[in-house]
Amino acid sequence: MTGLTIPILKPVKRNQLIDGHGRPISDVRISVTDRCNFRCQYCMPAEGLPWLDRADILTFEEIQRLVGLLASMGVASARLTGGEPLVRKDLPLLVEMLASTPGLDDLALTTNGYLLERDAEALVRAGVNRFNVSIDSLERDRFYQLTRRDSLAQVLRGLEVLASFPEAHPIKVNAVALKGVTEQEILPFAKFAMEHPYEVRFIEFMPLDADRSWSSEQVLSGKEIRSILSEHYELVEIPREESATARVFTFADGQGRLGFIDPVSEPFCSDCNRIRITAEGRLRTCLFSIGETDLRDPMRAGASDDDLEELIRNAVWKKELKHRVGDAGFVQPARSMSGIGG
Ligand code: SAM
Ligand code: SF4
Secondary structure, eight states, rough: OOEEEEEEEOOOOOOOOTTSSSOOOEEEEEEESSSSSOTTTTTTTTTOOOOGGGGOOHHHHHHHHHHHHHHHTTTEEEEEEEEEEGGGGHHHHHHHHHOTTTTTOOOEEEOOOOTEEEHHHHHHHHHEEEEEEOOOOSSSHHHHHHHHSSHHHHHHHHHHHHHTTTGSSSEEEEEEEEEGGGGGGHHHHHEEEHHHHEEEEEEOOOOOOOOOOOOGBBOOHHHHHHHHTTOOOOOEOOOOOTOSEEEEEEETOOOEEEEEEEETOOGGGGGGGGGEOOOOOOOSSSSSSOOOEEEEEHOOOOTOOHHHHHHHHHHHHOOOOOTTTTTTTOOOOSSSSHHHHH
């Protein structure tokens, strides 16, 4: 024995990441791939999009480094998304690499559910503690029309497998609400929410579709949905948590929860705490950002953590005050939802 004591390295704690409007940033959405096995009408064209080359997307180690750095700046919550995150090979391994990040309290995943039957167990075991599963319709033909895949049964099987793990709850089921389509889904989804331990959330259609065919007439607002529901049910609103994207309601008898994400009709930018990293490592400070900050090339060129921290802080300082959807002069970003990481 030499008597040498080995110093215990404490994780570096940096100042809270904050934007120029005084909002603390505590949530990062990371796209692990731009690829997807679905072709949802409101997101991707039928023929897909030109995919990024493998070499261009962040490696697991690069994602781990960025998440670690962000967590040291107070970004305590991370969500993996895409494209479809489950098409990224070995995703549970990435989850495992991220789950023990000091300062990270919450590791969530958004998926279309197609591969959940295969992957739910591995993802839960690896450390995903919150799941959002996107299901736009409970009716086979309409599901096919919306996603261009005849896969409702497969997705529902995946959801059931996921629900069998107590650690996976609470599970959220997200449906994009489209005028002329989703009205028919409102009551079936309400029943679904009452009969299952899932919070069903309606999301207003945003101008982030690759086809660029969005118009405000196609948005079925949360208010319109609640009005239809109120003819059948009494809904009781739960106080909104800070920085939450959804307004959440229970039925008067307390069975089941419905959420409404209404970014178009009732923007919730004032306490936005979110940033995003695209699959190729670009930092985006708003879903609707026009500009981005590249983190991948500086990382690959040898940037230190302090260099990256400076890049991140400078970009976040200029985070948009609010989105401009609906304003005259609104410009739709070049990337659509699957390329951003919704
Ligand atoms: N592929 C996964 C999925 O569909 O859950 C994760 C990525 S997807 C881009 C994330 C979420 O964005 C999904 O719930 C999807 O329905 C939603 N989304 C996609 N395009 C949208 C749009 N134009 N307006 C509103 N939500 C959209
Ligand atoms: Fe794929 Fe999700 Fe976009 Fe649908 S919403 S095409 S599942 S990325």
